[in-house]
Amino acid sequence: MRFTPLVAACALFFLLFSGTAHATAYPVKDPALTRNKLYRTGELRPSACPERAIEANDVPSAKRYLTAVFNCLNASWGAHLKRAGMPFAKARIGFITKPRRYCGDRWGKHTAGVYCPAERRFLIILDDDTIGEPEDLFLFMLVAHEYAHHVQNVTGMGRAFDRYPYRSKSELNEQIRRNELQAQCLAGVFMGSVWNSLDRTGEDWEELLDVNRESGDEWTKARDHGKGRNIAAWLDKGFRSKSPASCNTWTVPSSRVA
Template sequence: MRTPRIALLAGVLVGLLLTGTVHAGATTGAPVPTGTKALTHNPLYRSGKLAVPCDRHPDDSGSVAAAKKHLTAILGCLNASWSKQVKKTGLAFGKPAIQFMTKAGRACGSAWGRYHTGRYCSSERRMVIMIKEYAVQAPADPVMLHLMAHEYAHHVQNLTGILPAYKNMPAPTKAHALAQSRRLELQADCLGAVFMASVWSSQDYRDEDWKEVVDHYRLSGDERVNTERSHGTGKNRVAWLQRGFTGVSPAACNTWTAPASRVA
């Protein structure tokens, strides 16, 4: 690809803050699905392949300003791609806000976690992205692209009723709650990879760039970086990434009907 390589960043987690109520979409549409069917039979799964390529984005590096410029351009492509996809479901679409941080602080009403690189604040429909040194050095690195795509996937889950249905699921034990969290997070991994596949060639990425993403997430499973089993094992994270990247469609990302072994 066009940016210098960076070392794999073991121990990085993406985060999700689920607070407050979900805002209505900026456009009108069909009623948002609710309950179990919003998870298992969501119209998003029938929306077909993503097919909105990105223009080549600015890839200057070496400053926070350059990183913000590139990541803002990626956000524009995410908006263009997912707005078309969500509208195909008949549901309303609204753009998320974005906030960039350069040091740990508070976001979504709580302190920034040690391993967080991004968060999605559901009540505010806002993505929060941490710009660390590796993002300054290589803002177009494919691992950074997936971070953006993963957090945006939480926004898609919000718009299509998946995230609200998840919030309302009963969780009689901590184990139940963590299992549900893994299904949500692994789905976001998969949907992020769907977007990546749809823009891959337009951004001049190559096979070795995808290998970097896979290797990174293989080393970022719960067994390595998370004391709680909330995001999935490295093996399962890679499996859902591969499903999304190969399928290029949300149909590949229905984690809610997958057997427990595939969302461990």
């Protein structure tokens, strides 16, 4: 069983993976990953997802904020996949204020969100690191990223990723990076599709990209999420295209998922 967290710490938000997964060395050959029907579904239709008011370190307002974004995600991705004739089941969301075991593993240090494919649900921890400075777009991106793992799950990519063999830790890490960077790109797809409904500026988007550039494997001993520049690049790629077609991380050269 695999689960995937998104993490935050010390004003820089690090994307870290906890749990296990199976993968193989590039090039990946499983068509469920490389030629998934999701890539041919076109752009997400524009929709409205205005942000709710949120106060720093205020759990009730954070729950309302994140739940509103989550509801937009269920509606947008659900309609998109149904129009394409693809299977869909709504995800679920939950909140905790202290670390706990989830999806068969303990909560990782600085982890902000974890998606559990077996439950089709993700948890978000509402602590000082996550909601201490909620004025930027990190929380919006957080729930969109975790929901993207649900999209991977219902389209068969999650299962294909889990079952892939690997011969070394470096091969495994590269495939985890491909999976995580795809989720980041799909988060950008959704954010691009609702952008005109947000009371945000181009500077807000650039600030979020800067946060992503200042995160990643450069800040940890792990090599399983990619360098900050690649994390930001895939987020921005999805945002600008608004289409899952731009998020095929499984066929690009290794340098783009380094």
